[in-house]
Amino acid sequence: MRASLKRLFRKIGEINHRYREPRIAMSRGVKASLLFLRIYLLFLVCLMVYKFILLLN
């Protein structure tokens, strides 16, 4: 079990290393799109947390 987990984490490390740098050129449009996505996801996470708090109450 421990060996399998070790292998898995090593594999994840390899994947992280392989895809460390984005290959797509970071033009202004790409940067703006990714920034939009970050804000959008943050907004959704906040909504979910708010809903979770409402459910708890």
Add this chain to the structure above:
Amino acid sequence: MNFFSKLYYKLRKMWKVIQLYLVIAGPGIVVMVADNDAGGITTYAATGAKYGYHLIWFLLLLIPVAYYVQEMTVRLGAVTKRGLAEAIFDGFGATWGWFSLVDLMLVNWLTLVTEFIGMTAALHIFGVPPWLTVTGVVLLMAIIVLNGRYWTWEKIALLFCALNLIYIPGAFMIHPSVSDILKDGLIPNFPGGFNGQLFFFLMANIGTTIAPWMLFFQQSAVVDKGMQEKDIPWGKFDTLLGSALTVVVAIFIVIVTGTTLSGTDIESAGQAAEHLMQTDRYVGTFMAIGLFDAGLLGAICISLASSWAFGEIFGWAHSLNQNIKQAPWFYASYFFALITSGLVVLIPGAPLVLITLFVQVIAVTLLPAALVFLILLLNDRPTMGDYRNSGWQNLIGGFIVAAIIVLSSLYGISVMFPNLFQ
């Protein structure tokens, strides 16, 4: 004589074109028809029951929406020979890649649960217990994928796609008024005015038309099928045909429930089938068979979308052309997702309604990201070359993607806060 020889030559040429298409046909039709999954059938059945034929025009608008989004995956897959998960990792780095992969796994697993809910509900109408449905479906899907050939899998999937057309004879059996369909359905209108409830239904129909797994599935299927750049026009045609077919099926479902259950509040397709059984036994049976087939087709595609994505990233062998010995992890992840999601349905008191709602919420965290990545990747000149998006494609695709993001997000939010659009 000259006329007959010309006619013979033309027919021969046409037959060759059809034969060529039949070789390429598959991913587009399968993904689009599978889009009419258990959740989709429920949405269309509820739309018809609530608004009759009045929203058919809106469903027709979904043909170009589905086509423009999905044809991008054909081009990206045929040119890069990579699935969307791998393309995101490669293009945007590991952080965005992991986000997409983990989110895809989660939303696919939850959607699989909803497919099992639909299938068990459909066969329950015929007195089949849920455990037997789950066991039978898992065994059937094992037989379908373990033959070691993508071609065979695809042709079996196409057979199930053909069964999805069962709603068409079902609609004819209830003798709907064609003039009413044309009068009410084809002229854009908002029955009862544009209110919150109608807006919810419009969002739900958009939400079921494009799901995150479809983008990942079709691109991986294009790669596994071995489509080349020269096959792109056929792949596009396949996608267009699939888009039209899925909307036609949706329209016939709306006609069935719009004719027989008009003005009724329907919460699930299983409930619609039970209601229809009381009105017309055969149509109710068709509805139930169609719901089972939709769930099965959805489950076939969704579990594969996850396994393909995992295989691409972890570097495992991940093709249906490989047998279980050659691609053990590919099949292990496939059956793990399938069996665990099936088992959830069998747990007494499992929060199935909550899971069904949760799918919509999780889907809106992945869909916009996947669509934005898709557009950006399609504009990557070094990779896509002549197959990158043109200005017009960016304009149309961008508009459609923006509309899907806004509407599907509002749909997800309205699921979280049901009173928002009331």
